[in-house]
Amino acid sequence: MGRGHRKTAGSEMAGDFEVQFIDRGERTARFVVRGVTPAFANGLRRAIVADVPTLSIDSVRIIENSSVMFDEQIALRLGLVPLTTPPDEFEEGDSVTLALDVEGPDTAYSGDLVSNHELVEPADKNIPIIELKYPETADSPQRLELEADAVMGRGREHAKNQGGIAVGYRHLQTVDVVGDQDAFNDGSEESTVLRGVIEESAAEHAVSAGNGTPENGQLVPTETFDNDLAQRYPDKEVDVRDVPESFVFHVESDGSMSIDELVLTATDTLLDRADELEQAVSL
């Protein structure tokens, strides 16, 4: 579990906010952000999806295409292939050239794309672009040869530039034990199903799911108790409430950059926007 601090805009009203990771994978992560308003949380989500520039193929020069697909269809498929985007290397609008040359009978994969920049390559190598045949009736195999320009663009222009996939957040919640459950409750009264992450605040009533003793303040993903509060707090009557100004973000990257880079670049774009607004209104 990592902790990090990041200072928001150099203005007086914004303070530090705290980031605490729950899951941290190469392409997906879940973390809690504290001390932000719902508006800021949504602003961050939108920035991750639409405002982080990534490289993706934008124009294609077809040299030979005798496959079963039209040039435009192949260009679209190439555009959707995520390309690794090195940090601070490119400005918006910069481009990189890639080339592809495959002859049937074979399948052209995203991994067959060769770029002229050592840090830019397809993030996923195994995406089939088009299956090329050598039909018995034909005198030459199907062939695909092309050159493509990848351009730095933003998700708000085209979905192929979205670095973040299915980015979302929900409130961090906490559970209060308000009493014992009615002895005659057959479980039909109220659902105890909860999804997300809870901050433990009733550790003395909690049953551990085999990951250490429950402690107050601990962050517990609900899937550790099968999303069922009746398993975590057996025979107790519970009350769920939101922790104010705390959000659990779920971020998934398409591989064009790491989660850290994606989220940090998104916060930077928010800062830039705030600065721009400040400049625009101060005469």
Next chain:
Amino acid sequence: MMVPVRCFTCGKVVGEHWEEFKERTKENDESAEIVLDDLGIERPCCRRMLVSHKDLVDIVSPYQ
């Protein structure tokens, strides 16, 4: 015709997993549910992309 590169709804790259999915479900007769879980394709929007796909290149290619 060819498997979609990304999920139409969320944008996750699903084309990457098509060949493994196809081999395991069609040739090894594994259940699609287990294979998709294995491949880390969690959301129903991404799962339908692979479950409902059919390769058509072989059917179309004779008519070039």
